[in-house]
Amino acid sequence: MTTRKVLIAALAVVVPIASAVADGGVFDEYREMMGDDNPAIFVIEEGEEFWLQELGPKQVSLETCDLGLGPGVVAGAYAQLPRYFADTDQVMDLESRLVHCMVELQGRDPEDVHAKPYSLRGDMGTEIEALAAWIADQSSGVPIAPGQDQPQERAMYDLGEQLFYYRAGPHDFSCATCHGQDGARIRLQALGNLAKHEDAASAYASWPAYRISEGVVRTMGWRMRDCFRQQRLPELIMGSEASVALQMYLAVNAAGAPMSAPGLKR
């Protein structure tokens, strides 16, 4: 381990305690100390290794996986997701597309791939998290431009909007409860009005992100799952229609802004 990796590991342990008190403080100091360095750089490297690794019963890499710009094209691919794929006749986000490639190209069992897509607190990051970090990094600076030409893509946006305002559960929360006002916050955490371009852009462009409090890279799909948890609803399945639809809604609201992921979050 390099000194820096040790330092990051140490912080990952210390920080969650401080986060119970407030944002700011420790996190700001940490950000200052790290300067432009985002610990996600190690995860990005790992992601590229996963992409090239020969895995599954077929022992092939993901190098011919088509993320929407043609087989094997990764540069700029994240920024044009979610989009419609003719081969599956589905609108897909990065995660559902990666699962598709793992199953079709590598011959892997979909249940295995879905078993633990996201790391638990204190674990090492997962394959999906690493791949997402690398693939998103390959879209740095590229304007967000999800598919909206196909009727299926526009229907996905409409569904995402319906979901954003769907109130349910004992607390009657929808996404809009917490993310429907300008400048509002919960405790000290800024929420953003995700129905508006500026706030949707700064949020969407920065995911996947390295979460300091958890010491791992989190994907936008994970963000959707964790917000549904706070909404008091059941667990969101990675790559599911609701996950894709909400990401489509956010991506279209954010369209035009340049990607700058992986971001760095509290």
Place this chain on the structure above:
Amino acid sequence: MTIMKIKWAGLLAVTLVPIMAVADQTYDVLSQSMRAKNSVSMDRLTQDSLQAYCSKPRDEANYSTAAAIRESRLAAIAMPADGVFVGDWRQGHDVANNGRGLQYSDDPSQPNGGNCYACHQLDPREVAYGTIGPSLTNYGARGQSDVMLRYTWTKIWDTHAYNVCSHMPRFGAQGILTEQQIKDVMAYLMDPDSPVNRPVEE
């Protein structure tokens, strides 16, 4: 049922039909996109009529429906059985601070929190407060008249009885907090000794 009540029920049924059709589709997608976990079951996805009415993306307010909902919510408020509205503000502080409860990551054997600080400023010394709702600092200055007690109880029990489609949870009507917890949080808001009502020393 009184004639008025029948009229409201009819109005609700007519105006909610088109809303329900879209909501059904959204419900189907959600139920295929999720799985039950720990104490959180799939029936959480089913909307009641209030939730369905308050889920429209753009504000297409239908005033007669809103009035009918408001009346039906008001009729369902349960005032404290013993007529005592305020409990212990120290206990109320814990209720207001606790953000846990009813998430699949929470221990169901622990009491639910009210999480008031997520949305409201209360004790002026607490810096980590949210701004989704208005500041309630110095709420006690409004006094403890019968009107204030009933108003505040109603807001906490089910704020939709005044303000249909408010973003504040229905703490009493949905069984999030117990009657005793609501009394304690009432005291936290209204008791002159509560830190909510004590100015910051210069």
